[in-house]
Amino acid sequence: MLPIYKPYLPASSLRYAHDALDSTWISSQGVYIDKAKEQLKELIKSRYVVLVNNGTCATHMLALGLKFKYPHIRKIIVPNNVYVAAWNSFLYSGGFDFEIVDADLSTWNMDHGAIREIPDDTALLVVHNLGNIINVPALRKRFPKAVIVEDACEGLFGSYDGIPAGTGSLMGSISFFGNKTITSGEGGAVFTQDEELFEYLNSVRGQGQSSVRYVHDKLGYNYRMTNVQAAILCGQLELVADIRNRKREVFDLYREQLREVDEIRFQQEEPGTEHAQWMFAVRFEGFDLPTKNALELFLFENNIETRPMFYPIDRHVHLSRFKGAHAVANQLNHQCLLLPSFPEMTRGQVLNVSRKIKDFLRTRGSR
Template sequence: MIPVNEPLLDGNERRYVTECIDSGWISSEGPFVERFERELAGRVERRHGIAVCNGTAALELAIAGLGLQPGDEVLMPTFTIISCAAAVIRRGCVPVLVDSDSKTWNMDVNQLEGRITPKTRAVMVVHIYGLPVDMDAIARVARKHGLLVIEDASQMLGQTFRGQPCGSFGDISTFSFYPNKHITTGEGGMVLTNDEGLAARCRSLRNLCFSSRRFIHEELGYNFRMSNLQAALGVAQLERLDEFVARKRQMGNLYSRLLSDLDCLEMMPLSTNYAENIFWVFGAVLHDSVPFEASEAMARLGSRQIATRPFFWPMHEQPVFRNMGLFGGERYPVAERLARRGFYIPSGMALQKAQMEMVVTAVKELFSADNYQPTRAI
């Protein structure tokens, strides 16, 4: 089986982790945590980084740090990971959903103003799969309506918007370092901001809100700390970020060229007028002429030993939120189509060219004349 993702851990990872073990600094008190925060913040041109245990924790910490209150509305895409909506809901806030752009698969920024009400306090930007959201449009809307901007750049470390690093926009930004991201700490995440007061609040919330005297707490915080072992991996991975980004773009460009003759697949553009695709994953959407959906395509590729993953399932169609009485009767047709007809193929950092060619062969066989009918009911 060709895996959908496999990280590269052949740099200084073993050396730095061994240093943690030899020194005994394996908890969140170790020196690699502060080093990772400082170096990643510098990379994305932020003043402050707050390392946490995963990307979901980063989102929850960002929302809590901003002081959003129950009932506040947060604009966000329906086409994203559930962590984004869950963080809003757990704070008691209300997610207000926006459909996707059919070309970039990001939130359709042209729909934002139509979703704003007197209760709107923030917009959560989530850069999806390879191309960033139009941050100029986000900034215009945020300034006009006095909105906070939360930027989830988990899939975009190393990407830029008009030359400025993704993760450097808005009031606060977040990253994830899950193994399928451009750099990994196994699990892990980070909150970044330029606001010193906001950074201090996030650091306190991350660490149970200890007061000046230990074990005295005036506010409920979280235990969201990152370990020194995780941070050691992150420092080693960050040393190779430029190499990893170049590798991803090479893979994306090769896949795009080799699959360009398949009219039945819709692929993300190689670039826009504000960014070159970073290809966090290589996704494709089945054209409407294809008589089966992504689940069928994935099953067929799996039978050929090609691992795949489905696209995100929209927030307004999540059973857990429907059972909570949210998003009743709401429809977002672009996101619904992406969820049903979109999937991505192997595109991990360790993928080799020969494996990519095998994937391309399998995909082309999938859409050959002899294989174009569904093998089971959809």
């Protein structure tokens, strides 16, 4: 079975992980934590980085940071077709209501053009779906007084106006889950340029520890990354250019093979942005859900693993109380399919996936 994703684990990642184990510093202290933090700060050009144990915790830190910095904010404008952790993270601690915005059919991101105003008691959550980047600097020009935070868990190494995604707002979260471009198995990080916010979040992720050991001056969480996770991360951060080039080749080859297929549409990028190229996906114009499901089954029977596009918020039982426009989000869920697109994917594997998709469409068209 060709998997939807395989982590890229160079020899250096394994060597550093063994070194961390041999050092006996396997928990939340050790040389690799500081090393990974400094590597990220250099790559992402962020003044401050807080490493945490997974991407969901990183996004929860956005909610905690909002409560700390802007306690008057009670509502979050959120997209209607993202991974569930983006919504969950703002509900863990309570105090936030959601305003739902439907998706855009071309970018598959939030249709932010539909937002007319952002009141003082409201923040905007930007999510970069599948690595397609929303132009946050452009949003800040439209809404200069608005508080914007970013779930960039899928957008690492994408950019807007020439700066890394996740760094153009109050704070941004990223994920190092096993299917992400850079991975530590689990793991995540928060970026911010705000020193006060950094000091708060750095304390909150470590049980609310004050400057005096074992004296805690706030409610905190155990969200710390381990030295072993950071060691795995360091080996990949040294090879970011190589990993990104491999991903770019996979994306370019898919586009070359599928661009002439009448039914297929690609994600469109906003002006001034660069796609992070996390996961390659296509939209099959005219498909309904049974047809998309039939294609998924056909590819599975040909040993190709795929994933559907995310569901609208009210499809999740615990989130069904949140209502909003969802026609486009539903359409994308019925028509989009995520394809295998990992760094070590071979040319032959991309050609095979593309060929099988064309075979299915040809067979469907002949009925």
